[in-house]
Amino acid sequence: AMYASWIQNPDSFDVLDDTPSTSGSPTEYEEGNGHGKKAESPKICAICGDEASGLNYEVASCYGCKSFFRRCLQIQKRFVCNNEGQCKAVISKAARLRCRGCRFDRCVELGMNPLAVNAVKDKDTNKLVHEVLRRQRQLAKQASSFSSALMPISKPIECRYDRIIEEMLYLDEAHQRLRRSQFNPHASPTISLDWVLLGPSRMSIDFGDMPIVYPPPPLHHPFVPMQIRIRDRIPMPPKPLEPPAPTFKKWVMVDLIYTVEWLKTFDFFHRLDEKEKFQLVKNVTQMVTILTAAFYSYEVKGSDVTVMPDGQYLIEGELPREATIERANNFDIIERLKSIRMDRKEYVLLKAIMACDPDHECFCPESRQSLQNQRELFTKSLMSYVLARRGPTKGPLAVTQMLSLLTWQKRVVRKHKDLYVLLLALNLGGPWLPPVMLEVYST
Structure with a gap:
C-alpha cells in the first residue's frame, strides 16, 4: 500500500532514474538560486535527506530529486499515493522510490520552482506546471495567514x-x-x-x-x-x-x-x-x-x-x-x-x-x-x-x-x-x- 501508481501508463521509466541527466541547462544551479552567483552549497537534500548537490530550482536538493522533479514536468506524468499521502512524512534516501506521489508532493511543498526548470519547454501550456504553481500559491496563502495570526505577540x-x-x-x-x-x-x-x-x-x-x-x-x-x-x-x-x-x-x-x-x-x-x-x-x-x-x-x-x-x-x-x-x-x-x-x-x-x-x-x-x-x-x-x-x-x-x-x-x-x-x-x-x-x- 506504500507504493504509488500511475494516473496514466508511462511510456518509459526514465522519470524514475535518480542519475543526473545532461539534458538540463548547465546553469540551472545559478538560475535556481535566483541570484547572479552561487550561494554556499547546502549539505542535506530537503526532499529525501541525501547529500545535496546545491540549490536546485530554489530548494536544497540532491541530483536524484532534482532530476525526478524536472522529468515529471517534462513528460507531464503525475503520481498519486495509494496511502492517502500518509507516507509523505517518511520520504528518505532509502525509501524515496517507494512512493513517487509523496516524493513529488514534497518537491512541490518545499518550494521547487517549476519556472526555474530550463529543460521544460512551453511552460504556458504545461498542465503540470500550472498545477504546481496553483498548489504553491495555496501553500503561500496558508503560510501568510498562519504567520500573521502569530506575529503580533506581546x-x-x-x-x-x-x-x-x-x-x-x-x-x-x-x-x-x-x-x-x-x-x-x-x-x-x-x-x-x-x-x-x-x-x-x-x-x-x-x-x-x-x-x-x-x-x-x-x-x-x-x-x-x-x-x-x-x-x-x-x-x-x-x-x-x-x-x-x-x-x-x-x-x-x-x-x-x-x-x-x-x-x-x-x-x-x-x-x-x-x-x-x-x-x-x-x-x-x-x-x-x-x-x-x-x-x-x-x-x-x-x-x-x-x-x-x-x-x-x-x-x-x-x-x-x-x-x-x-x-x-x-x-x-x-x-x-x-x-x-x-x-x-x-x-x-x-x-x-x-x-x-x-x-x-x-x-x-x-x-x-x-x-x-x-x-x-x-x-x-x-x-x-x-x-x-x-x-x-x-x-x-x-x-x-x-x-x-x-x-x-x-x-x-x-x-x-x-x-x-x-x-x-x-x-x-x-x-x-x-x-x-x-x-x-x-x-
Whole structure:
C-alpha cells in the first residue's frame, strides 16, 4: 500500500532514474538560486535527506530529486499515493522510490520552482506546471495567514513562552541524566506499570552515572525484525541463563520507564485520576521514548541510527526490506530530524506536545480539556520560537513539518502495537517479557 501508481501508463521509466541527466541547462544551479552567483552549497537534500548537490530550482536538493522533479514536468506524468499521502512524512534516501506521489508532493511543498526548470519547454501550456504553481500559491496563502495570526505577540506572552522553553530544557536534561544513570531495573514480573507509577518522579534522585564499558555489551540474542518474526513464526528467545552484567541495560524496557519518570514531573499528569494516568502512559510513552532516543543520537552522537548513551545499538546488521517498523524507529526518524534541522528547543517543545495527547475515550471532559489546553500552550510556544528562529517565510513550513512528524510517529507506533499484539496472539512473545512492556505496547 506504500507504493504509488500511475494516473496514466508511462511510456518509459526514465522519470524514475535518480542519475543526473545532461539534458538540463548547465546553469540551472545559478538560475535556481535566483541570484547572479552561487550561494554556499547546502549539505542535506530537503526532499529525501541525501547529500545535496546545491540549490536546485530554489530548494536544497540532491541530483536524484532534482532530476525526478524536472522529468515529471517534462513528460507531464503525475503520481498519486495509494496511502492517502500518509507516507509523505517518511520520504528518505532509502525509501524515496517507494512512493513517487509523496516524493513529488514534497518537491512541490518545499518550494521547487517549476519556472526555474530550463529543460521544460512551453511552460504556458504545461498542465503540470500550472498545477504546481496553483498548489504553491495555496501553500503561500496558508503560510501568510498562519504567520500573521502569530506575529503580533506581546512581550509578556513572549516571556511566558521563553519560560516554558527553559523548563522543558531543564526537564529534558534531567531525563537524559536518568538515561545515563545507574538506575537500571532488570526485567522481572514485578516491573509493572503500577510499580513505575508509584511515588514521585525518580528524576529527582541522583543515582550517579553508569560506568561506560568499551566495547558496549552486545545484544543477548540475534536481532530479528518483528515482521519477519511473525512471518516465519520465530518465537522470542528464552531468558538468558546468566544474569546480565550490572552495567547492561535492556533499553527496550528501561527507556520506557525513564520516559514515564519524565512524564510524572508534569502538573497536568497529576490532575488525572489513576485510570487516566495509566491510559496516558500507554498513549504517549513509546512515541516520546523513540523521539528522545532519536534526537540524542542525532544531536549528541551525530549518528544516522539510534544509539544509546552506553553506546549500545538496538539493531544489528543491514535491515531487510520487511523491517519497516525498525527502519522507521531507528533510521527514518533521524533522517526526518536532519531534514527539518531541528534544534534542541524545538525538540523539547515537540516532545512536550506529544505528552499531552487527549485522544482517548477514557478521559473525562475536564481531563481532556486540561490536556488539550496544555498541548495548545506548548504548540503556541513552538510556533513562537520557530517563527523567531526561522522567520515568517520558512517558519510556518517548519512548524508544519514538525507537527506532521508527530502524526507520522503516532501512526508508526500504532502499527508497532498491532504487530506486538499479533506476536503475542501467535504465542511468539516468550515468557520473559516484563509486564511494563506488555502494558505499554498493548492497544
